[in-house]
Amino acid sequence: MRNRIWFATSLAVVLALLILALGGCAGAPAPTPTPSKPVATAAATPAPAKASPVASPAASSKTEPAASKEPYKIGALAAVTGPGSSLGIPERNTYQMLEEQVNKSGGINGHPVQVVIRDTESDETKAVLATKKLIEEDKVLAILGPSLSGESLAIADTVTKAEVPLISAAASIMIVVNKDGSIPKWVFKTPQSDALIVKTLVDHLKTKGYNKIGWLSVSNAYGDSGTTEFQKLAPSAGLNIVAKETFAATDTDMTAQLTRVKGANPDAIVVWSIPPSAAIVSKNAAQLGIKQPVFQSHGIGNKAFMSVAGPAANGVVFPAGKLLVADALPDSDAQKKVLLQYTKDYTAKFGADTLSTFGGHAWDCFWVVADALKKSGPDRAKLRDAIENTKDFVGITGVFSFSAKDHNGLDNRAVTMVEIKDGKWVPAK
Amino acid sequence: MERNGIGKYENYITLGALIVVMGSLPLLLSNSYHLSIMAFIGINTMLAVGLCLLMGYAGQVSLGHAAFYGIGAYTSGILTTTFKMNPWLAIGVAAVFTGVVAYVIGVPMFRLKGNNLAMGTLGFGIIVYIIFVEMRDWTGGPSGLTGIPSLSIFGFTFDNDLKYYYLIWAIALLFLVLSLNIVNSRVGRALRSIHGSEIAAETLGVNTNKYKIQILVVAAMYASVAGSLYAHYLTFINPQPFSFKLSIEIVVMVVIGGLSSVWGALLGAATTTVLSEVLRGVIPQFLKGATGEYEIVVFGIILMVVMIFLPEGLFSGSVRIVKSWRREKESKQRTVDETAIVEPSSVVAEGHLAVEDK
Numbered sequence: 118m119r120n121r122i123w124f125a126t127s128l129a130v131v132l133a134l135l136i137l138a139l140g141g142c143a144g145a146p147a148p149t150p151t152p153s154k155p156v157a158t159a160a161a162t163p164a165p166a167k168a169s170p171v172a173s174p175a176a177s178s179k180t181e182p183a184a185s186k187e188p189y190k191i192g193a194l195a196a197v198t199g200p201g202s203s204l205g206i207p208e209r210n211t212y213q214m215l216e217e218q219v220n221k222s223g224g225i226n227g228h229p230v231q232v233v234i235r236d237t238e239s240d241e242t243k244a245v246l247a248t249k250k251l252i253e254e255d256k257v258l259a260i261l262g263p264s265l266s267g268e269s270l271a272i273a274d275t276v277t278k279a280e281v282p283l284i285s286a287a288a289s290i291m292i293v294v295n296k297d298g299s300i301p302k303w304v305f306k307t308p309q310s311d312a313l314i315v316k317t318l319v320d321h322l323k324t325k326g327y328n329k330i331g332w333l334s335v336s337n338a339y340g341d342s343g344t345t346e347f348q349k350l351a352p353s354a355g356l357n358i359v360a361k362e363t364f365a366a367t368d369t370d371m372t373a374q375l376t377r378v379k380g381a382n383p384d385a386i387v388v389w390s391i392p393p394s395a396a397i398v399s400k401n402a403a404q405l406g407i408k409q410p411v412f413q414s415h416g417i418g419n420k421a422f423m424s425v426a427g428p429a430a431n432g433v434v435f436p437a438g439k440l441l442v443a444d445a446l447p448d449s450d451a452q453k454k455v456l457l458q459y460t461k462d463y464t465a466k467f468g469a470d471t472l473s474t475f476g477g478h479a480w481d482c483f484w485v486v487a488d489a490l491k492k493s494g495p496d497r498a499k500l501r502d503a504i505e506n507t508k509d510f511v512g513i514t515g516v517f518s519f520s521a522k523d524h525n526g527l528d529n530r531a532v533t534m535v536e537i538k539d540g541k542w543v544p545a546k
Numbered sequence: 547m548e549r550n551g552i553g554k555y556e557n558y559i560t561l562g563a564l565i566v567v568m569g570s571l572p573l574l575l576s577n578s579y580h581l582s583i584m585a586f587i588g589i590n591t592m593l594a595v596g597l598c599l600l601m602g603y604a605g606q607v608s609l610g611h612a613a614f615y616g617i618g619a620y621t622s623g624i625l626t627t628t629f630k631m632n633p634w635l636a637i638g639v640a641a642v643f644t645g646v647v648a649y650v651i652g653v654p655m656f657r658l659k660g661n662n663l664a665m666g667t668l669g670f671g672i673i674v675y676i677i678f679v680e681m682r683d684w685t686g687g688p689s690g691l692t693g694i695p696s697l698s699i700f701g702f703t704f705d706n707d708l709k710y711y712y713l714i715w716a717i718a719l720l721f722l723v724l725s726l727n728i729v730n731s732r733v734g735r736a737l738r739s740i741h742g743s744e745i746a747a748e749t750l751g752v753n754t755n756k757y758k759i760q761i762l763v764v765a766a767m768y769a770s771v772a773g774s775l776y777a778h779y780l781t782f783i784n785p786q787p788f789s790f791k792l793s794i795e796i797v798v799m800v801v802i803g804g805l806s807s808v809w810g811a812l813l814g815a816a817t818t819t820v821l822s823e824v825l826r827g828v829i830p831q832f833l834k835g836a837t838g839e840y841e842i843v844v845f846g847i848i849l850m851v852v853m854i855f856l857p858e859g860l861f862s863g864s865v866r867i868v869k870s871w872r873r874e875k876e877s878k879q880r881t882v883d884e885t886a887i888v889e890p891s892s893v894v895a896e897g898h899l900a901v902e903d904k
Contacts (some may be wrong), residue, residue, distance in 0.1 A: 338688030
């Protein structure tokens with residue numbers, strides 16, 4: 118008998134400890150939270166907050182106003198570890214850099230900003246838990262990220278039920294357009310969709326008079342999405358896909374596929390992949406003496422492509438965001454100033470050659486929310502409306518104009534054609 | 547029963563205690579984040595209990611358990627979105643389908659033994675994952691399957707974490723009871739004999755292949771139901787959660803908890819899930835600006851320490867420590883003059899256990 122009692126008590130102790138552990142990470146037991154909670158806490162200390170800018174002149178409020186007010190908490194999810202880490206790390210770096218910058222310059226409306234960053238480990242289940250923690254315990258006003266499309270789709274239901282605005286840093290168009298064509302009320306995203314990038318490429322091919330296209334793509338989600346969009350847009354522009362080949366991301370020789378494409382005698386060849394396979398195609402094309410111009414996708418917008426392709430990279434043209442060619446843009450370009458500033462800040466803090474468009478998406482996520490917060494104040498519903506009403510916001514990826522029908526807010530100005538010339542990115546003519 | 551050191555009545559008492567604790571836990575955890583962690587522990591428990599039967603009792607290693615979880619999730623997802631089937635019916639159909647797949651796979655697979663079996667199941671898991679990625683018309687490919695409906699019954703919709711918590715734990719506890727019955731039955735004894743020595747079991751007239759396939763089908767059906775619940779809970783699935791990584795995580799849960807007891811599976815699922823969440827919250831407080839990089843390292847170290855000091859797993863390990871401690875106390879009472887001999891290893895392990903459970 119004593120055995121049993123002993124056993125039951127020890128198990129109860131273990132379970133109790135587990136429960137304590139759960140409670141421990143929450144700090145004090147939290148009351149049932151509601152979406153309007155941040156408003157209540159902010160409103161609880163209105164007297165000193167309101168009084169200080171009025172009482173003291175503007176000059177002194179510039180120096181240390183932030184500390185006196187309730188901080189605005191924004192949540193951020195990034196795939197810092199796991200397969201998505203090449204996206205998540207520059208995003209995390211950007212969030213940390215911007216938090217510091219904003220607080221140094223006085224915060225948002227005098228409120229300091231606190232960005233609570235959580236790693237999703239490139240894992241959907243962990244992204245869902247991290248989202249719930251941000252909403253329930255950190256009581257954030259909005260959530261930035263996550264890095265990957267799967268994670269963004271996995272948490273969409275959670276943020277919608279909790280009524281928290283989400284500004285995703287992932288690519289898939291499915292994030293902001295439901296299956297039935299409706300727009301998810303609480304979800305936005307900043308990176309360009311593949312449709313937009315393909316459209317710029319199709320327009321470019323058309324103006325250049327390349328009508329017969331040889332298409333090569335990598336057989337994964339990225340290549341798949343590019344192929345689908347291209348097949349959708351090409352016929353209306355009068356483009357004809359004369360050859361269509363695929364290769365695996367790990368293949369080391371694409372001569373066979375290129376020979377078949379060459380046999381179809383296209384005007385131009387388009388490759389939809391990322392390095393190293395994308396670079397190997399360019400290299401093989403040069404070895405085969407293919408005279409037709411080779412176009413690549415925005416997946417080659419980093420230094421890895423050039424180092425693998427070597428001299429074959431010269432003359433490759435691809436669609437991409439403007440960040441890569443910021444200094445070559447005309448001064449009249451609305452984004453130029455922002456792009457150069459971000460390039461300077463980021464490379465100064467994290468080193469040259471670390472710049473990537475993914476950090477740019479994070480910059481957009483942060484500033485879209487920060488900008489909307491200035492107008493809406495700390496209320497999730499009002500913040501969502503303010504984000505949806507954001508017009509002509511100049512960001513890294515493009516100029517954003519959100520609306521009830523468009524939660525991506527970009528037009529084809531967000532994509533430009535880039536050419537590789539002697540190891541440098543320049544705008545394509 | 548001798549193996550895990552606890553008897554039948556203790557199982558009932560523990561089960562009763564567990565039902566009371568799980569039933570009243572939401573009174574303490576009103577926060578949907580905590581409820582959500584508990585719900586995922588429930589899902590992981592279903593996976594781990596099934597694998598525990600297969601690995602711990604029958605002694606058959608499987609590195610492809612995530613495949614059954616995925617088949618359940620995708621069957622439910624496809625049936626309810628593309629074919630608009632009733633979700634409850636879909637869960638049943640998915641479980642039966644997964645069971646059939648497990649049977650078809652099990653017949654040739656169990657011709658393999660030891661490392662070869664591990665490789666075979668590993669290959670199976672990878673093939674299923676590739677099917678999820680490549681069969682785009684059915685599964686939505688790498689982008690996944692959206693718009694999976696929430697569960698509802700007679701107008702009562704499972705629309706928040708609390709409701710899912712109760713649903714998932716009701717099913718998880720049901721699976722635990724079923725597993726305890728299997729373990730303490732003729733089948734359970736046959737399985738343990740296979741684990742002990744397959745050749746000996748065969749000479750004693752145990753149809754080893756039949757029992758191994760039976761238990762694989764049961765484990766696969768548990769995993770399938772867990773997958774279906776995951777799909778309806780998140781209302782979205784993509785191939786990533788059903789990859790090789792999860793298969794390994796389930797093995798870790800079972801091994802950490804203790805292979806020789808169904809309760810170990812529960813404890814292992816709870817420990818690994820809670821530990822990874824707690825580390826995520828605790829580490830940034832010590833290392834400013836730390837996000838994800840250190841958690842994995844600390845998690846790995848903790849798992850290593852557990853395996854060194856409690857090689858039989860948390861459950862059986864703590865049972866052993868409690869029992870030896872009690873024996874010592876009793877012998878001390880009997881012979882008052884004798885000085886108590888304290889085993890250094892048990893002290894270390896106990897101290898460690900306290901840290902572990904915090």
